[in-house]
Amino acid sequence: MQLSLWPSPTLPFNEVVDLARHAEASGWDGLWYADHFMPNASDTSAPWPEAWTTLTGVGALVPRLRLGTLVTGNTYRHPAVLAKMAATLDHMTGGRIVLGLGSGWQENEHRQYGIPFYTVRERLERLDEACAVIKALFGESKASFDGRFYQLEDACLEPKPVQQPLPLLIGGGGEKRTLRITARHADAWNVWGDVATLRHKMEVLDGHCADLGRDPKTIRRTAVALLFMSDDEKYLEQMRSADIAMPTVIGTPEEVRETLDAYASIGVDEFIVPDFNLGARAQKIDTLDRFITEVAGR
Numbered sequence: 001m002q003l004s005l006w007p008s009p010t011l012p013f014n015e016v017v018d019l020a021r022h023a024e025a026s027g028w029d030g031l032w033y034a035d036h037f038m039p040n041a042s043d044t045s046a047p048w049p050e051a052w053t054t055l056t057g058v059g060a061l062v063p064r065l066r067l068g069t070l071v072t073g074n075t076y077r078h079p080a081v082l083a084k085m086a087a088t089l090d091h092m093t094g095g096r097i098v099l100g101l102g103s104g105w106q107e108n109e110h111r112q113y114g115i116p117f118y119t120v121r122e123r124l125e126r127l128d129e130a131c132a133v134i135k136a137l138f139g140e141s142k143a144s145f146d147g148r149f150y151q152l153e154d155a156c157l158e159p160k161p162v163q164q165p166l167p168l169l170i171g172g173g174g175e176k177r178t179l180r181i182t183a184r185h186a187d188a189w190n191v192w193g194d195v196a197t198l199r200h201k202m203e204v205l206d207g208h209c210a211d212l213g214r215d216p217k218t219i220r221r222t223a224v225a226l227l228f229m230s231d232d233e234k235y236l237e238q239m240r241s242a243d244i245a246m247p248t249v250i251g252t253p254e255e256v257r258e259t260l261d262a263y264a265s266i267g268v269d270e271f272i273v274p275d276f277n278l279g280a281r282a283q284k285i286d287t288l289d290r291f292i293t294e295v296a297g298r
Contacts, residue, residue: 003270003272003273005275006070006274010039017061023065032069032100068100071101072099074127075126076104099167099169103120127170128181133145138165143155183209190223190224224274226248256295
């Protein structure tokens with residue numbers, strides 16, 4: 001199983017680079033970055049750098065880690081423009097980019113920037129077409145597409161990505177539409193969840209693959225959960241009893257290793273650790289180092 005890091009999008013660029021360099025030197029496989037423009041909160045004034053620009057800088061300064069968006073909001077950029085951005089960055093990084101894409105969900109940034117938000121159904125329909133547009137531009141010398149929302153006419157995208165294919169990852173766990181879009185188009189998939197959630201969602205994804213005649217093994221599966229790891233049993237018990245909205249992995253290094261083994265046993269190919277809850281730099285680095293050495297054995 002590959003292991004990747006997800007830095008907080010509020011960090012200054014120099015801290016993201018410092019964290020990426022440390023992750024690369026200590027044996028992590030990748031770095032993911034959220035594509036939002038502001039917090040999903042009443043106070044949206046916190047510093048919040050743009051994702052693709054940040055990844056471009058990281059890619060130029062950190063030579064090994066795989067880099068991807070978790071995930072790009074489809075409503076923010078025309079899919080042909082996004083495909084060009086991803087292909088260009090793939091060349092700049094020597095073939096290390098994953099294009100993570102989702103339907104878009106954060107209403108406040110749409111409202112503030114005047115970006116149409118649409119209904120959930122309309123956003124998902126646009127995502128479905130956007131995936132087809134991007135795959136056509138990556139794979140065809142001249143791509144034409146006549147959809148309800150997007151149109152291409154003998155469209156060129158040169159140079160093509162270094163990777164063939166450049167992985168398209170779909171983020172989300174919606175069982176009727178998002179996972180079907182994943183089965184139809186994606187090279188990889190991501191969802192927040194514990195082992196039980198991932199097992200169930202993967203069964204649904206496999207069912208969509210069967211309906212569409214797709215080999216489910218051709219879709220890479222990635223998972224995200226907040227990590228709370230410590231030797232302090234009192235602290236761990238507090239975390240287990242806390243009302244935490246996001247999926248979590250809580251335990252001693254040995255218990256976390258058992259949980260990670262359980263993810264791997266159900267077919268998860270990559271586990272992604274956000275740093276959002278890991279504290280200040282020294283505490284964060286200590287936790288990440290213990291995870292990669294004591295849990296992952298690297």
